[in-house]
Amino acid sequence: MELTRTEFEQMLETTCQSVLKYLFDRKFTPVQRKITPEEQQDNSELTISKQPTNQSLQELLDRIMTAAESGRNSRHPGYMQYMPSGGLLHSVLSDLVGKCLNKYTGYYMGAPDLVDLECKVIRWLCSVFDLDLDSGAFGILTTGGTASNLSAVLMARDKLLQPNIFHLGCVYWTKQTHASCIKSCRIAGVAQNVRIIPHKPANSDEAFTIDLDELEKQIQDDHRSNLCPFLIVANVGSVDTGAIDDIQGLSLLAKKYQLWLHADGAYGAYFALVEPIPKALESLNLCDSISADLHKSFFLPLGTGFFSNVNFAELSLELTREIRGLRVWLPLKLLGSNTFALCLKEKLDLIQYLHSELEQIPGIVIISKPVLSILTFRHIPKILRHLFEKEQRVVQDANVESQLLAHNTQLLSSINSRGRVALHSTKLYLNHDDEQAVMVIRIVVLSYLTHRTQVDQCISDIKDSCMTIDTQTVASM
Numbered sequence: 001m002e003l004t005r006t007e008f009e010q011m012l013e014t015t016c017q018s019v020l021k022y023l024f025d026r027k028f029t030p031v032q033r034k035i036t037p038e039e040q041q042d043n044s045e046l047t048i049s050k051q052p053t054n055q056s057l058q059e060l061l062d063r064i065m066t067a068a069e070s071g072r073n074s075r076h077p078g079y080m081q082y083m084p085s086g087g088l089l090h091s092v093l094s095d096l097v098g099k100c101l102n103k104y105t106g107y108y109m110g111a112p113d114l115v116d117l118e119c120k121v122i123r124w125l126c127s128v129f130d131l132d133l134d135s136g137a138f139g140i141l142t143t144g145g146t147a148s149n150l151s152a153v154l155m156a157r158d159k160l161l162q163p164n165i166f167h168l169g170c171v172y173w174t175k176q177t178h179a180s181c182i183k184s185c186r187i188a189g190v191a192q193n194v195r196i197i198p199h200k201p202a203n204s205d206e207a208f209t210i211d212l213d214e215l216e217k218q219i220q221d222d223h224r225s226n227l228c229p230f231l232i233v234a235n236v237g238s239v240d241t242g243a244i245d246d247i248q249g250l251s252l253l254a255k256k257y258q259l260w261l262h263a264d265g266a267y268g269a270y271f272a273l274v275e276p277i278p279k280a281l282e283s284l285n286l287c288d289s290i291s292a293d294l295h296k297s298f299f300l301p302l303g304t305g306f307f308s309n310v311n312f313a314e315l316s317l318e319l320t321r322e323i324r325g326l327r328v329w330l331p332l333k334l335l336g337s338n339t340f341a342l343c344l345k346e347k348l349d350l351i352q353y354l355h356s357e358l359e360q361i362p363g364i365v366i367i368s369k370p371v372l373s374i375l376t377f378r379h380i381p382k383i384l385r386h387l388f389e390k391e392q393r394v395v396q397d398a399n400v401e402s403q404l405l406a407h408n409t410q411l412l413s414s415i416n417s418r419g420r421v422a423l424h425s426t427k428l429y430l431n432h433d434d435e436q437a438v439m440v441i442r443i444v445v446l447s448y449l450t451h452r453t454q455v456d457q458c459i460s461d462i463k464d465s466c467m468t469i470d471t472q473t474v475a476s477m
């Protein structure tokens with residue numbers, strides 16, 4: 001088990017070369033490559049046995065790199081689906097260092113100066129959201145948004161509900177809210193009364209944000225039924241559309257009815273770094289807690305989240321843990337926080353540019369305009385366009401909808417098959433009460449590797465695909 005300096009040095013060198021080759025020497029596309037049966041690797045050699053393998057480290061690394069070929073290529077600059085995670089390479093260095101140090105940072109005394117370093121990171125992260133450190137604001141570095149949201153639900157529950165009335169607790173959010181929130185409520189035993197509050201319709205100014213009047217009515221109803229409203233989850237950049245709920249309005253309601261206000265900013269919160277700060281993000285410090293993933297809009301490798309809370313307590317679910325702070329500290333020191341702010345600003349500008357270009361393409365209907373760096377659209381084929389002339393986003397006709405679904409599915413695969421960008425689709429309820437959600441194509445510009453070149457390729461691939469498919473549809477009539 002023990003390695004000498006020379007042995008470890010050689011292994012590091014081999015590993016470095018292998019990683020460099022993977023990162024810089026490959027030709028690859030952002031979309032999943034279809035693996036042919038001949039190419040299908042025999043995975044049986046991946047199984048573990050009692051004896052050491054007779055393969056060399058180099059061979060094992062090659063095997064890992066082959067395994068990494070399957071699935072999505074989220075490191076590709078044209079990757080604009082799901083949630084691109086940058087995987088900033090500076091953090092790879094601090095991970096190596098952190099793992100080599102292997103210091104225990106669950107308690108201050110285990111590594112006082114490293115804990116101090118992590119605390120500085122946390123204080124800096126709190127300052128991004130203008131939280132008041134003097135009145136006790138603090139936070140923890142988590143593994144991601146789910147862990148952060150769970151922490152929020154647990155804290156709200158423990159502050160506002162006695163253990164014998166968990167089943168009476170009511171929580172409030174919209175259809176835009178991330179699935180990790182209901183998962184968290186189930187774990188916390190407070191999922192009995194989850195109220196899905198209507199959101200503003202897609203064709204309104206505050207599209208996809210929570211309707212405050214409906215929320216207040218529901219809270220009052222629940223009080224009348226002797227239930228215990230205790231938690232509102234605000235979307236601060238929903239995954240589907242980037243919608244940001246009205247934090248100031250929610251904060252007033254939360255104060256009036258004494259509820260915990262949690263901001264799920266797993267995707268959106270760090271856009272608060274941008275100058276001038278997007279208006280909707282100005283009041284994050286009114287929330288009782290915030291989730292903000294560093295592995296999304298802070299470009300760090302997967303497994304890095306942040307949970308902030310106005311009152312520091314024994315916040316973390318973890319005890320023995322890695323020193324996640326290094327992963328944030330080293331890139332911030334080397335690059336300066338301004339670099340992150342500018343990179344996020346670039347994404348906001350890119351999506352605005354993309355938006356204005358897409359609007360010019362005949363038949364494209366923008367379903368959700370970019371609030372942060374996400375937009376959704378669909379394309380109406382020529383043969384159906386007359387139906388959409390008056391009211392841009394009229395739907396509700398099942399037959400028309402199924403044609404649109406087929407058309408846009410084909411469009412999406414045509415765009416992705418060009419191999420320069422990867423987009424994906426999602427389903428949106430345009431109005432809260434709609435029976436059916438409609439399929440839309442979603443674009444998220446978030447990787448630090450994505451620049452104007454990729455966005456121009458995206459626009460041109462969408463344009464060409466729309467034209468090609470429109471011609472085919474007409475020809476097949």
Ligand SMILES: *Cc1c(COP(=O)(O)O)cnc(C)c1O
Pocket residue numbers: 083143144145146147149178180237238239264265266267293305
């Ligand atoms: C990604 C995301 C989550 C879940 O975070 P993980 O880091 O994947 O656990 C929760 N909420 C929102 C809004 C997200 O974008």
